[in-house]
Amino acid sequence: MLTALYVMLGLALLLGVVLGYSALKFKVEGDPLVARIDAILPQTQCGQCGYPGCKPYAMAIAKGEADINQCPPGGDAGVHALADLLGVEYKPLNAEHGLPKPKSVAVIDENVCIGCTLCIQACPVDAILGAAKHMHTVIASECTGCELCVAPCPVDCITMEPIAESPANWKWRYPVFEIKPEPAVTRKIAE
Amino acid sequence: MVQEYFLILMGTVLVNNIVLIKVLGLCPFMGVSKKLETSIAMAAATTFVLTVGSGTSYLISHYLLGTELFYLRTLSFIVVIAGVVQFTEMFLEKTSPVLYQSLGIFLPLITTNCAVLGIPLLNVQSNHNFIESLLFGLGGAIGFSMVLIMFASLRERLDAADIPAPFKGSAIAMITAGLMSLAFMGFAGLVR
């Protein structure tokens, strides 16, 4: 009986030493995962996920504090990508955090704008130009469509306008495959 | 001699394939076969654990436990395997964090993979010597890796197939595993 104890003790000690050594040897610094999660996020910095930006949300996911389905701008594809990266099950977007919308840009009605600069301070990507008391303009190409500038405007002069389809950004549609009748699920919705 | 070793290897890889014929280690087989990349990593990790595990287990059961302490076999094997798995985990986390993340829970679960414990126990049962034990472990590991990778590549293709809704996902995977098993049954009798 005692031998058995000694044997197990010895084994445990030996393994302990080996593992202890390798724990030191293979110590991981930082979390490279955050960068990879951040790369998937759409960088709208809109805060709809409940975190102050995309990076904080990425950190929260990496820590396991946040779920992967809290980013409406990333859409379904984003959730799929995160699920793939993290090896977890896909889940549909959490409606609490909002629903995906067509990509839009902020447009300032320059007749109404009073130049208060509140929107400039709200913009997470410095995409609004203008000095105090001068009307402001959105750099459309830099605007992420986060809508953070809409609420602070005291005169409600900012509107979100969906990006129109033009021959330059037009996409080919998914070909309709005639042989399949409508799947049962969508038909139910139609009813 | 060489021929015998070859037969052990072939026998464990094909004829008595650990997953499809012995039906061991189904948990990672079903769980980590959704993506080819992940399955290759899992295969490599399991191969390492199995080979090292069966070698050390042989040493322990022969030189440490002998015949009188045989009742400690399962226990000590588990301890050793857990240690090897822990080591693999640390190594992977350092070298490939993404892989580490995508293997997720299945990496520590190698410990409880019945194939990994089963092989050392089968070794003892069939009185293999050290080299035979190693080969048996390696063969089992190759067999496991082979079918895991084949299965993963097949499942990747099935992803886009027009599979009827009730069979999507795990159901078709189980059926596919069954049909794979059918193919491996044809090897029966190749090696006794």
Next chain:
Amino acid sequence: MNRSPYISEAPSVTSIMLKVMLALVPAIAAYVWVYGGGILVTLALASLTAIVTEALMLKLRDRPVRLFITDGSALVTAWLLALALPPLAPWWLIVLGTAIAIVVAKQIYGGLGNNPFNPAMVGYAALLISFPALMTTWPAPLALAEFELGFVDQMLFIFSGNLPAGVALDAVTSATPLDYLKTQLTLNHSLQEITQSPIFGTLGATGGELVAAAYLLGGLYLIQQRIITWHLPVAFLAAIAIMAGLFYLADAGRFADPALHLFGGATMLCAFFIITDPVSGPTTPRGKLIFAAGIGIMTYVIRVYGGYPDGVAFAVIFFNICVPLIDAYTQPRVFGHDK
């Protein structure tokens, strides 16, 4: 809108399937000549089962029934399975095998174009595992049989299992050459003694060699019609011939000559009709060579060392599993890319 190209020059799927069936006709004729008309009953039964199960599954899956029934793929599967089964197999075995092939191996995976395994071979292997005795009971070629069953007798046998009064089962069946070879070798008979048996004919098997030649003929027609490419049959036959040749050269007393392996068993059927199934096979030229050679080698190994007299079905399914990997690693060089 925007469906360019607006013109097309392609045979339809249906016409491809019909040509495959046409290519099987000589073999069926040879079958009738060698084993009697019973095979026609088997074919009809298998066809009927295939169409009924396929239609049923399409209905359940909510897919257009007429469109997919008329593509002819179910019939091809049924015919191939029927030709692989022993000619006088009982009716329920035929129905069961065809149903497994169509339902499990084909429709559950999504039907035409989606099945990763060769449906006919899945049906065959499932039957072989489940009913080994029935699946290895072959009728003797009419030329060798002690009692010659007529068409009606054969039909009765298929449906009821009863032979005409006074005829023993042994009188109408015989071991297939590959089967006989295997059992006799285990009894330590030498190859020379074994091949004295009349069932071995001139090339491989009395009767069987005629059928094999008919398959070869049909296969050449398919190659000429560009339904199949030469890669698969050539690599497969070459692999079997080389394996058999090497072993035969090494020890002619224990290993049969290549001719037996090429013309015996299901070799020719497999070479031109089974492994050439495009859906479950590889698509790259190099992949096809690897795939077919692999099946050839594995078939030979199972024949010589395995527990089953013929290993074609298992080898085909095994390499079906490998197809995605083979394809992934044999991608040809794309225009403008370095290798």
Next chain:
Amino acid sequence: MNAIVNLSELIKRKLGKTGLSSFNGGVHPPQHKLESTTSPIRPVPPPARLVLPLRQHVGNVSKLQVATGDHVLKGQLLARADGQVSAAVHAPTSGTIAAIDNQLIPHPSGLPDISITLEADGRDEWIARQPLDYKAMSKQELLDSLREAGVVGLGGATFPSHIKLREDARHPVRTLIINGAECEPYISCDDMLMRERAAEIVRGIEIMRYLLDAGRCVIGIEDNKPQAAAAMRAAAADSEVAIDVAEVPTIYPGGGAKQLIKVITGLEVPSGRLPSEIGVQCFNVATAYSVHRLVHHGEPVISRIVTVTGHVGHAGNYEVPLGMSIRELVELAGGKAIPELIMGGPMMGFNLPSADVPVVKATNCIIVPDSAMFPEPPPALPCIRCTRCADACPANLQPQELYWFSKSQNLDKAREYKIFDCIECGCCTYVCPSNIPLVQYYRFAKSEIIAQDRAREAADIARERNEFRLKRIEREKQERAQKHAQKAAGAKTEAAPADDAKKAAIAAAIERAKAQKAEMTPKNTEAVSPVVAAEIAEIETRRAEVQAASTTEARTEEKQSTEEAK
């Protein structure tokens, strides 16, 4: 059949008879060129109304140079090239600018785009034309005038030619290839141009060759156009420079730039690179012709040869002013009912969204189909992996795999299997027994991948800008804290030499509070000139009015807080 043809070509090449190379696959669709080659090119008088889209080329939209109501002359510049990758647009006849707005353009999207509408005055009055003495001017000047004349590739790609004609010291062009292969069925505009205006084309080629300083010059013509080849050969013989005419085998898509380069030089253009990087440059014959018109006649690109064929009375080639309505053109050619129209050939063309779209620089062919010509294909079946498509693919791709990945929207895999090497020639669909619209799947996958890449790029920029902003805020906070600390330290030494920690802490807290207030005040309102201050006051009153009108309490509070801060 293909196999036999390929084999025969292979043998021919092995015997070294042609000195030509070949590419994988290809198909042999029925030619249907005779319909449109029986009569010579017919000139078309300028119509009453022309619509000129500003996006007729690859690259940036041209910059407008005219306004509504302006009167312009034939050949006058309407829109200038914007940047290097762009081309100019000119008036094809004299008249008045009636409108500048969005008009339907011949584009597969069927979407309108910014266009100039020109009402012709019927005088068709030319602007002063000045032929160029190209040997006397610098190459750069010549390139600039090409850019200003709107010369683009007229084979269909409409890539601005001046970029391709620029000499590049790193990649000297050894072989200049002039593409007269015209492999698509039905189209014969290049064929007729070569037959009738071979000498002019050769003049253009001489200029191109001079610009590129190319060592060798080859005109590639498919061997189904013996008349064009003979005409070009005769014209080339008259030229002072050596120009070869190579009759290449007739096989679709042998006229694709990459394929033609492979056939003539045996070189493959590396994936994602330009032909110039392997020392080859390739132009359409019509492009060479427009270079000639510019240099020797001073005429910009205002018309092009268009094949009108199919279900029309007088199928043939027409020299059409750009901007002419396609409906008018088809009616001119004797087309009656126009249910649908195809622009381009039957392999790569597309349905026009309407007959009322203008002829543009890319319009090489208009097909008026009747129902028997292009019957609706039977329903598509699943792919049976027969690999006929792979055998036909000139890019040596595996179309069945690309289809599988595009269909399941597995875009990463599609890219991995090199979907961007697909030239969308349509050979795969042409031979598909299952009638799968393969090319459509690839177009979908490609445009989806491009959109994804753009989104990723935008995200990267947004991330950068966000990080920059966070850093800036952090820096400003630190600077403020530093300032306060200094002030506090100064106050401390003055007021309390006994070093009263408590007082210092309070001072710091006050400073912090002030700082917070300051932060709330927009920074850029400090130190304004009196004029601006007056303006501020004005805006303030206006804002007060606006806010008085608003009912929400929160807003009033906000306003108060801002005003307090001031």
